[in-house]
Every structure is written in structure tokens, then in C-alpha cells.
Amino acid sequence: xxxxxxxxxxxxxxxxxxxxxxxxxxxxxxxxxxxxxxxxxxxxxxxxxxxxxxxxxxxxxxxxxxxxxxxxxxxxxxxxxxxxxxxxxxxxxxxxxxxxxxxxxxxxxxxxxxxxxxxxxxxxxxxxxxxxxxxxxxxxxxxxxxxxxxxxxxxxxxxxxxxxxxxxxxxxxxxxxxxxxxxxxxxxxxxxxxxxxxxxxxxxxxxxxxxxxxxxxxxxxxxxxxxxxxxxxxxxxxxxxxxxxxxxxxxxxxxxxxxxxxxxxxxxxxxxxxxxxxxxxxxxxxxxxxxxxxxxxxxxxxxxxxxxxxxxxxxxxxxxxxxxxxxxxxxxxxxxxxxxxxxxxxxxxxx
Amino acid sequence: xxxxxxxxxxxxxxxxxxxxxxxxxxxxxxxxxxxxxxxxxxxxxxxxxxxxxxxxxxxxxxxxxxxxxxxxxxxxxxxxxxxxxxxxxxxxxxxxxxxxxxxxxxxxxxxxxxxxxxxxxxxxxxxxxxxxxxxxxxxxxxxxxxxxxxxxxxxxxxxxxxxxxxxxxxxxxxxxxxxxxxxxxxxxxxxxxxxxxxxxxxxxxxxxxxxxxxxxxxxxxxxxxxxxxxxxxxxxxxxxxxxxxxxxxxxxxxxxxxxxxxxxxxxxxxxxxxxxxxxxxxxxxxxxxxxxxxxxxxxxxxxxxxxxxxxxxxxxxxxxxxxxxxxxxxxxxxxxxxxxxxxxxxxxxxxxxxxxxxxxxxxxxxxxxxxxxxxxxxxxxxxxxxxxxxxxxxxxxxxxxxxxxxxxxxxxxxxxxxxxxxxxxxxxxxxxxxxxxxxxxxxxxxxxxxxxxxxxxxxxxxxxxxxxxxxxxxxxxxxxxxxxxxxxxxxxxxxxxxxxxxxxxxxxxxxxxxxxxxxxxxxxxxxxxxxxxxxxxxxxxxxxxxxxxxxxxxxxxxxx
Numbered sequence: 042x043x044x045x046x047x048x049x050x051x052x053x054x055x056x057x058x059x060x061x062x063x064x065x066x067x068x069x070x071x072x073x074x075x076x077x078x079x080x081x082x083x084x085x086x087x088x089x090x091x092x093x094x095x096x097x098x099x100x101x102x103x104x105x106x107x108x109x110x111x112x113x114x115x116x117x118x119x120x121x122x123x124x125x126x127x128x129x130x131x132x133x134x135x136x137x138x139x140x141x142x143x144x145x146x147x148x149x150x151x152x153x154x155x156x157x158x159x160x161x162x163x164x165x166x167x168x169x170x171x172x173x174x175x176x177x178x179x180x181x182x183x184x185x186x187x188x189x190x191x192x193x194x195x196x197x198x199x200x201x202x203x204x205x206x207x208x209x210x211x212x213x214x215x216x217x218x219x220x221x222x223x224x225x226x227x228x229x230x231x232x233x234x235x236x237x238x239x240x241x242x243x244x245x246x247x248x249x250x251x252x253x254x255x256x257x258x259x260x261x262x263x264x265x266x267x268x269x270x271x272x273x274x275x276x277x278x279x280x281x282x283x284x285x286x287x288x289x290x291x292x293x294x295x296x297x298x299x300x301x302x303x304x305x306x307x308x309x310x311x312x313x314x315x316x317x318x319x320x321x322x323x324x325x326x327x328x329x330x331x332x333x334x335x336x337x338x339x340x341x342x343x344x345x346x347x348x349x350x351x352x353x354x355x356x357x358x359x360x361x362x363x364x365x366x367x368x369x370x371x372x373x374x375x376x377x378x379x380x381x382x383x384x385x386x387x388x389x390x391x392x
Numbered sequence: 393x394x395x396x397x398x399x400x401x402x403x404x405x406x407x408x409x410x411x412x413x414x415x416x417x418x419x420x421x422x423x424x425x426x427x428x429x430x431x432x433x434x435x436x437x438x439x440x441x442x443x444x445x446x447x448x449x450x451x452x453x454x455x456x457x458x459x460x461x462x463x464x465x466x467x468x469x470x471x472x473x474x475x476x477x478x479x480x481x482x483x484x485x486x487x488x489x490x491x492x493x494x495x496x497x498x499x500x501x502x503x504x505x506x507x508x509x510x511x512x513x514x515x516x517x518x519x520x521x522x523x524x525x526x527x528x529x530x531x532x533x534x535x536x537x538x539x540x541x542x543x544x545x546x547x548x549x550x551x552x553x554x555x556x557x558x559x560x561x562x563x564x565x566x567x568x569x570x571x572x573x574x575x576x577x578x579x580x581x582x583x584x585x586x587x588x589x590x591x592x593x594x595x596x597x598x599x600x601x602x603x604x605x606x607x608x609x610x611x612x613x614x615x616x617x618x619x620x621x622x623x624x625x626x627x628x629x630x631x632x633x634x635x636x637x638x639x640x641x642x643x644x645x646x647x648x649x650x651x652x653x654x655x656x657x658x659x660x661x662x663x664x665x666x667x668x669x670x671x672x673x674x675x676x677x678x679x680x681x682x683x684x685x686x687x688x689x690x691x692x693x694x695x696x697x698x699x700x701x702x703x704x705x706x707x708x709x710x711x712x713x714x715x716x717x718x719x720x721x722x723x724x725x726x727x728x729x730x731x732x733x734x735x736x737x738x739x740x741x742x743x744x745x746x747x748x749x750x751x752x753x754x755x756x757x758x759x760x761x762x763x764x765x766x767x768x769x770x771x772x773x774x775x776x777x778x779x780x781x782x783x784x785x786x787x788x789x790x791x792x793x794x795x796x797x798x799x800x801x802x803x804x805x806x807x808x809x810x811x812x813x814x815x816x817x818x819x820x821x822x823x824x825x826x827x828x829x830x831x832x833x834x835x836x837x838x839x840x841x842x843x844x845x846x847x848x849x850x851x852x853x854x855x856x857x858x859x860x861x862x863x864x865x866x867x868x869x870x871x872x873x874x875x876x877x878x879x880x881x882x883x884x885x886x887x888x889x890x891x892x893x894x895x896x897x898x899x900x901x902x903x904x905x906x907x908x909x910x911x912x913x914x915x916x917x918x919x920x921x922x923x924x925x926x927x928x929x930x931x932x933x934x935x936x937x938x939x940x941x942x943x944x945x946x947x948x949x950x951x952x
Contacts, residue, residue, distance in 0.1 A: 091855075092858070093855050119858035120866075126855075129852075132853050132855065134875075135875065136877075146861055149860060
């Protein structure tokens with residue numbers, strides 16, 4: 042059953058359109074990420090769902106209740122939507138203790154004093170925060186603040202929890218730990234969550250489904266594997282992962298495969314939608330899919346090594362083919378000079 | 393839907409009350425200016441007679457010219473001095489800056505009436521410093537009653553107004569641009585005049601317009617200092633109109649008032665425009681890095697001497713004069729300080745019930761009245777907070793209106809309001825009338841204090857409350873208001889000081905029951921009761937000083 046449905050949502054600031062007809066559904070127990078570059082409208086979409094922005098047209102339903110309908114002039118205010126929202130800045134109230142921050146939503150719902158104590162304690166305990174309940178927000182570390190913000194949004198059991206860049210305020214190392222911990226918590230509590238992020242790695246790791254936004258529209262949606270392994274557009278392919286791009290001319294299309302020829306290479310790859318023989322095209326392959334080869338062969342090209350960078354767990358080699366640059370990973374340092382690279386047909390996309 | 397209209401009710405009420413309190417007095421002045429007699433006179437007729445009369449009066453044109461000259465002199469004196477002062481205080485390593493700063497702001501917290509009186513008893517023909525200088529050097533090369541002297545004194549006492557804006561702008565300027573100039577070989581003075589101050593031109597321009605505008609509002613200084621040689625400015629011309637014809641010439645006063653507002657209102661709009669520009673300018677510069685102070689080395693003697701000289705003339709001379717005058721029975725050539733010391737002036741204040749009531753009322757209006765005023769300002773602030781609709785813009789402009797109406801006119805207008813609307817008339821002789829006028833006159837100032845505190849509350853904290861399930865009103869009560877606490881306390885202290893200092897608003901509202909020190913000073917000065925004026929002035933300064941001490945103790949920022 043869909044916990045949250047958004048249909049054809051439009052939103053503009055003055056004459057500047059931000060959302061140009063976005064639709065999505067969120068099923069119970071599912072985590073959906075809104076991914077996109079800054080300015081793509083992902084945070085605006087989340088805030089519109091929360092009731093903090095007013096769309097111009099479209100519909101938003103939570104469960105079977107319409108909370109926004111542009112045509113029917115329904116607009117339930119933020120406080121009437123019963124959602125949990127975790128802010129990027131956490132937005133903990135500095136004048137309330139951890140306990141009072143978490144208890145506030147329950148007090149608003151007229152829960153009795155003893156119930157508040159048990160439920161807040163349970164929520165804090167779940168997030169290993171119980172010993173901090175008398176502290177004020179400024180006495181907490183960034184990671185602790187994030188968990189308090191989460192406890193505050195979860196304590197009244199909202200049907201959907203909204204997360205706005207939940208990890209971006211943590212430093213790099215803590216972020217990876219928090220990512221694993223958050224995913225575990227969401228699965229354990231069977232939460233339905235809508236999560237905004239601009240970090241593709243975070244969205245791949247956290248979500249069951251990804252919605253990629255580009256300039257107010259959904260560019261592509263699907264499971265993390267689909268999004269990463271089978272991008273439909275150049276934008277989607279480029280946004281996810283680290284990529285090599287090769288410009289050229291499409292010379293032949295046969296059985297869903299396209300042949301792209303450029304300066305110093307002619308490669309076969311999977312033809313994506315809209316590729317036309319005889320026109321310019323772009324080939325794209327993930328860095329980790331390029332293999333070093335010992336000599337010429339099928340779908341291989343010769344490139345000269347410019348330099349190598351040591352990354353700790355592997356090497357990253359920089360090659361030049363004509364005017365184009367290619368990057369590839371390897372386990373060994375390479376000698377200067379030219380090398381053969383294999384570009385597997387099924388891993389190369391031609392747009 | 394019903395719940396929403398109910399929730400909108402307090403907002404509608406706030407806006408309605410504010411609009412009435414602001415617009416009713418002004419409309420009444422406007423209406424009165426087109427009548428041939430006071431509005432309560434049955435024989436009044438509509439017409440332009442009042443304007444024709446004042447435009448035919450050469451005194452009116454003299455007063456207008458004097459106002460313009462004094463305002464120009466103030467700009468010429470206050471802007472360069474205030475800018476240099478801000479540079480020295482903000483960007484250099486001058487020793488003792490921490491305790492100089494509150495001293496610099498003193499003239500803006502002391503009533504101009506008190507300052508003017510201070511100059512009379514210090515530097516007037518038989519003032520303390522004049523007498524001492526004559527005894528030591530055989531003469532005192534200054535006079536304080538000429539037009540030039542009024543312009544100079546007004547200029548010097550308005551330096552703080554420039555200083556606060558210039559230093560705020562300098563704060564947001566990175567020190568790297570100055571260091572670049574130093575490395576290129578510029579002396580501190582060159583750095584100030586060729587790099588730092590040009591970069592804050594928008595702020596200086598704004599303060600120039602502000603000072604020019606304040607020049608047209610000037611009342612206490614020209615009233616006290618302009619009297620002996622008969623120099624009138626627009627506000628004192630208005631004040632003396634009553635005596636001129638002998639009958640209540642409300643229509644003429646109203647016409648002059650409209651002329652003054654016709655000058656000040658465009659200036660207020662210009663200030664608003666410039667201020668927005670200044671903010672834009674400041675944000676473009678972005679975050680200033682860590683501020684490093686410019687080493688002054690030998691220049692510190694020059695800077696220190698200049699600041700010392702200004703503090704001496706602008707603060708020490710008038711205030712020491714008042715302090716001395718309050719404790720001497722008489723003063724003149726040949727008088728020995730040790731022989732004339734006395735406490736009898738305070739005793740006469742104490743024995744005069746109206747003056748005791750004035751002191752008591754002044755304290756009440758500052759403390760309780762100030763608190764209620766802050767509560768009103770907060771309510772208005774909340775009515776526009778995080779709402780970007782037509783009503784918010786209306787309130788934005790509405791609160792600017794009283795800024796353009798000098799206190800003297802506002803007091804007059806409120807007097808008429810209380811006479812015009814019979815239901816209000818019984819309140820006329822209560823301190824409420826005075827409080828209402830004060831609160832409206834300082835509306836723009838108070839709103840600036842409140843809205844800068846409101847801006848400090850991040851919108852996400854409120855949004856978090858909304859999504860947790862709290863209504864707008866509940867968020868205001870549980871989240872915004874508690875976070876505003878310190879800002880409200882600070883506003884209360886600042887409003888207290890402003891209300892203690894206020895004098896011109898009360899001039900026309902003064903009646904048995906509404907006595908306040910400021911208005912009493914004007915009235916007593918007119919009556920020539922120098923001794924009592926000295927004692928009351930000192931009491932007034934002490935009251936403001938208590939507010940200032942508390943503000944410093946609680947770390948209140950004295951400027952915005």
C-alpha cells in the first residue's frame with residue numbers, strides 16, 4: 042500500500058519554476074531517495090510534502106488522505122500532516138533539553154505524562170541516547186544531535202519520515218558509519234522514508250528505490266542496481282559513479298548495439314534510447330569497468346599513460362587517446378608508454 | 393476553515409490597532425492643516441489659509457533656511473568624524489577601546505535638552521568653563537548662541553549616529569584589503585581614507601542622510617541655544633507659534649507640521665532604500681576572515697588625542713556642567729566653588745509634588761511602559777514574521793511613518809486625538825496618553841530591535857515545530873518566543889533608556905497627571921527655573937546611566 046503519493050506536482054517561486062510535474066509513490070517499509078544536483082528541486086519537493094512549501098498544482102496524499110490538491114483547494118498545514126521531518130541542520134530547539142525536544146511532538150498530541158516518559162525513554166534508548174536526556178543540544182556532538190533529531194521525528198510514529206540530507210553535516214568518516222546505522226534502523230523499525238541527498242553513494246547505499254531529479258523533473262527512477270547499472274540517459278549515467286566519456290560519431294547500429302568511432306578508437310557498446318547512426322554520440326563507461334589488456338583484441342583501444350595516482354587500495358591510471366582522457370583502476374603501477382585497454386561491450390553505453 | 397479565521401484574528405487585530413495608532417494622529421494633523429480654525433471650533437472653514445499665512449511669514453522662511461543650514465553643518469561635521477572614529481575603534485589597536493566605546497555612545501542616550509542645557513551652564517557667557525578660561529587666560533574665545541555654534545554642537549553630538557553604522561559596516565569588511573594597502577606602503581591614515589572608508593560608502597551615505605534628517609527634527613538644542621540670539625528652526629518656529637498669535641493657532645501649527653513631514657518623509661524613504669542597499673553591499677563582501685587589528689604605533693597619539701578632544705567637548709563639558717550646576721547655589725565671575733556648594737536644588741525638587749510625580753512617572757514609563765511597549769512591538773513583529781503577503785508589506789511601511797514625524801509633532805497630534813475622540817478624552821490626563829505617544833513615536837526603532845532578534849531565530853527551528861504538529865500560534869509560544877528571551881530583555885533596556893531620554897513628545901501632552909522629566913525640563917526652562925532644571929537634568933542623566941550600566945552588565949549590544 043502506498044503511504045505517500047505525489048501526482049504531477051508543480052511549484053514555482055514567482056515566475057521561476059522549481060518543480061515541473063513530479064510524481065512519486067512511497068510504499069510501506071520502503072526507503073526512497075530523491076537524488077539530484079543542487080537546484081534540481083529535490084529539497085523543495087520534500088518541503089512541499091512536509092507542507093512547508095505550497096505547490097501551484099498537483100496532488101499529495103498521505104495514506105488515503107489528501108493533504109494537498111491544487112484543483113480541489115485542499116492544503117493541510119504542516120502541523121496537520123503528521124509526518125516526521127529530520128532537517129539538514131537538525132534544527133534542535135536550543136532552549137529545550139534532549140528529553141523535551143523529543144517529547145514535544147507527544148505533548149502536542151496530548152499524550153499523558155507517564156506515557157510521554159515511557160515513549161521518549163524508549164525512543165532515546167533505541168538510539169542509545171538515554172544517558173544524554175538531560176543535556177541541551179549544544180552539549181552534544183554532531184552525531185548525537187543527528188540521532189536526537191531522528192528520535193524527535195520518530196517518537197510519535199509518523200507513517201512517513203522525511204530526511205533532508207541527513208548525513209551531510211557529519212564528517213566523512215562518521216558519515217559512513219551513520220549511513221550503515223541509519224539503514225539498519227530503518228529496516229529494523231520498518232520505516233517508510235523519503236530521503237533527500239545529493240550524494241549518489243549515500244543514495245545507493247540507503248535506499249530501496251532512487252528518484253533522480255533534474256531541473257524539476259524526474260529523470261529516471263529505479264532500484265539502486267538499475268540506476269547504476271542501466272542508466273537511461275546521459276545525465277543519469279553521468280550523475281552516478283565515476284565515468285569516462287568518449288565523444289565520437291555513431292557509424293552503425295545493429296541488434297541494440299552501436300558502434301562509435303572517434304580519434305584513435307572504434308568501439309561497440311549498448312545503444313541507448315535516441316541514438317541515430319551517422320550522428321554524433323557519446324560513449325560512457327564506469328572507471329571500474331575498464332580493464333588493462335596485454336595486447337590488441339575485441340573492443341580494445343591503445344592509449345598512452347600520462348601519470349598514475351596511488352589511492353591506497355589501488356592505482357588510478359590516466360591515459361590519453363587522441364584528445365580524450367581515460368581513467369582506469371589497476372592493482373599494479375604501470376610503466377610509461379602506451380598500453381592496451383579493454384572496454385567490455387556490455388559495460389559501454391552509447392548515448 | 394473556521395479554525396483558520398480564528399487563528400488569523402489576533403493578527404488582524406494587531407494590524408488594525410497599529411494602523412489606527414499610527415495613522416489617526418497623522419490624518420488629524422493633515423485635516424487640521426486645511427481648516428481656518430481649531431477643529432473643535434464651530435466657525436472653522438476648509439481652505440488653504442493656514443498655508444498662505446505661514447508662507448507669507450518671513451520667520452517661517454528664516455526657520456526653514458536655518459534648519460537646512462544646521463542639518464548641512466551636522467552632515468559635514470558628523471560624517472567624517474564618525475567615520476574616522478569608527479575606523480580607529482574597529483580596525484586599529486588603540487589601547488582602551490573597550491571602555492571608550494560606551495562613552496562614544498553616551499551623547500545618543502542623553503536627552504538633547506539636557507545636553508543643550510549642559511552647554512549653557514558649561515560654556516555659556518557665565519558657564520563654568522568660560523569663567524575658568526577667563527580667569528586663567530583672560531578670555532574665552534567661544535560663544536554658543538550663534539547659528540554656527542548650534543551647527544557645530546549639533547554636529548558633534550550626532551557623531552555617534554554615524555559611528556554605529558560606519559563601524560557595523562567596517563565589521564563586515566575583511567581585514568585583508570587593509571593589509572594589502574599596508575604592504576603596498578600606506579600609513580594607517582592613508583589606509584582609512586583610501587581603502588576602508590571608500591569601501592563602506594553606502595553605509596556612510598546612509599548615515600549622512602540620517603544625520604541630515606535628524607537635523608530637521610532638532611528641537612532641544614535650538615530651543616535652548618537659539619533663544620538668546622533669536623535663531624529659529626522649523627520645530628522651534630512651530631513651538632513658538634502659540635505665543636505668536638496668543639490664540640490656539642492649531643491650523644497654523646498643523647500646516648507647519650505638514651511642511652516638516654513633507655521634508656522628513658522622503659528622507660525616511662530614502663534611508664530605507666539606502667539601508668537595503670547597504671545590506672546588499674555587505675553580503676556581497678561575504679564573510680570577513682578573522683579580524684586583525686592595524687598597528688597604529690606613533691599614530692595612536694594622534695588618534696587618542698582626537699578622540700579625547702571629541703569626548704571632552706561632546707560628553708565631558710556638558711555633563712560635568714550639569715553635575716556641577718546641580719550642586720551650586722549660583723555661579724558667575726568671582727564665585728568660589730567651595731562657597732556655593734549646596735543640596736537645596738534637590739530639596740526644592742523634592743518639595744514640589746509635580747516634580748516628584750514627574751520623576752515617578754518617568755521611571756514608570758521607562759520600566760512598565762517600556763515593557764508593555766516591547767510587548768506591543770513583539771506582537772507587531774509576530775504579525776509579519778515569516779509571512780510574505782500584502783499585509784506584511786503594509787505593516788513594514790506603516791511602522792516607518794512615525795519615524796518621519798518628529799516627537800514634538802507626534803505629541804501635538806496625540807493631544808488632538810485625545811481631544812477629537814470623546815471616548816479617549818478621559819485618558820488624556822493619565823500617563824497612558826504619554827505612553828501611547830512614546831510607543832508610537834519609537835515604533836520604528838522598537839521594530840528594528842524586535843525584527844533583528846526575530847531574524848536570529850532560524851526558520852528551520854520553527855518548521856521543525858510545525859512538522860512535529862504544532863500550529864503557528866503554538867510554535868510562536870513554545871519555540872520562537874522562548875528563543876527571543878534575551879533579545880526581548882535587551883530591547884526592554886534600550887527602550888527604557890529611550891523613554892527616559894525622550895522630551896519633545898511630551899511637550900504638548902504635559903498636564904497634571906502626565907508629568908515626565910523630559911517635558912518638565914522644556915517647560916521649566918521656558919520659565920527660567922535654572923536651578924531646578926539642573927537638578928532634574930542630573931536625575932535624568934542618572935536614570936539613563938542606570939539603564940546603560942544594566943545594559944553593559946547584561947552584555948546588551950547598544951547598537952544594531
